[in-house]
């Protein structure tokens with residue numbers, strides 16, 4: 001179906017064409033294919049799910065395509081060592097200190113279920129850290145102030161954690177959904193102040209877009225034995241469908257406790273093959289990463305020039321904005337989908353967030369330009 005027809009179809013027959021009820025059945029967003037079907041999904045620009053548009057490169061995708069029949073018919077390796085070595089080569093870390101998961105989400109579930117009794121979580125956030133706790137009430141929620149743009153102030157947060165006698169805490173840097181970036185020096189000071197805690201989880205899924213060189217804690221992680229870094233490869237490597245994420249810690253005792261529960265063959269053959277392509281394509285990865293940083297800066301400026309939007313500063317590959325003309329995020333999301341074939345993240349189902357926030361992941365300058373034009377016509 002051509003995109004104009006698709007728009008008309010969704011508009012004219014929304015109940016049948018767009019499975020809207022799916023929005024109410026998940027704390028995440030429904031996949032486009034679930035919403036409109038695999039064929040129609042190709043005609044919609046996905047600004048909702050966050051993934052680097054410049055990687056894997058076209059050559060890598062063609063190569064993967066050629067190898068697909070063989071990979072699908074093969075069993076993956078039951079030994080994670082080779083994959084860990086491939087990943088460690090581009091991260092410049094010790095492979096023994098990595099665990100690779102079927103998406104970061106698999107590791108988050110294992111961390112929640114095996115390592116943590118109670119945890120402090122600033123909200124709004126990525127919901128899995130709360131939802132995978134054995135009892136969700138064991139996630140102690142630290143509500144960020146909408147009046148202060150949901151900014152996380154590390155000193156206040158740590159004081160709160162100490163006051164409540166919590167032993168574990170989470171920081172997502174840059175934050176999701178806000179995009180707030182906390183500079184490396186501040187994170188290091190914070191980690192020194194949090195040395196008495198049992199575990200500090202820092203999710204750096206978006207850190208590769210926060211600057212150059214990448215302001216990650218990875219090179220310093222060996223100084224902090226209570227630090228566990230989590231990263232989703234969906235975002236920075238642009239492969240959400242392959243399901244790849246990892247965690248890193250200097251603390252082998254903690255990692256080994258976790259490793260016992262990682263299922264054998266948790267990485268499929270496509271994912272393992274992709275990991276083997278990382279070292280020879282590392283230069284292309286960083287080129288794309290830097291290009292995307294430029295695109296996001298452009299997107300931030302362009303959105304900021306729309307009068308009725310309040311745009312949040314970002315260090316990630318997405319931008320959060322608040323609609324200030326009374327239209328709700330749900331309404332704007334529906335209109336962008338029906339009238340412009342664009343899918344954005346309505347953040348109103350995020351715990352601690354109001355009904356007026358939309359998050360958009362950069363999809364490269366050309367598509368981002370179209371998004372900004374569409375928003376200009378819809379938000380007046």
Ligand SMILES: Cc1ncc(COP(=O)(O)O)c(C=O)c1O
Pocket residue numbers: 102103104105106126172176203205231232233234240243244245
């Ligand atoms: C902060 C954060 N961590 C982890 C994940 C999990 O990603 P995945 O399971 O696709 O690797 C997400 C996904 O949105 C996220 O936002």
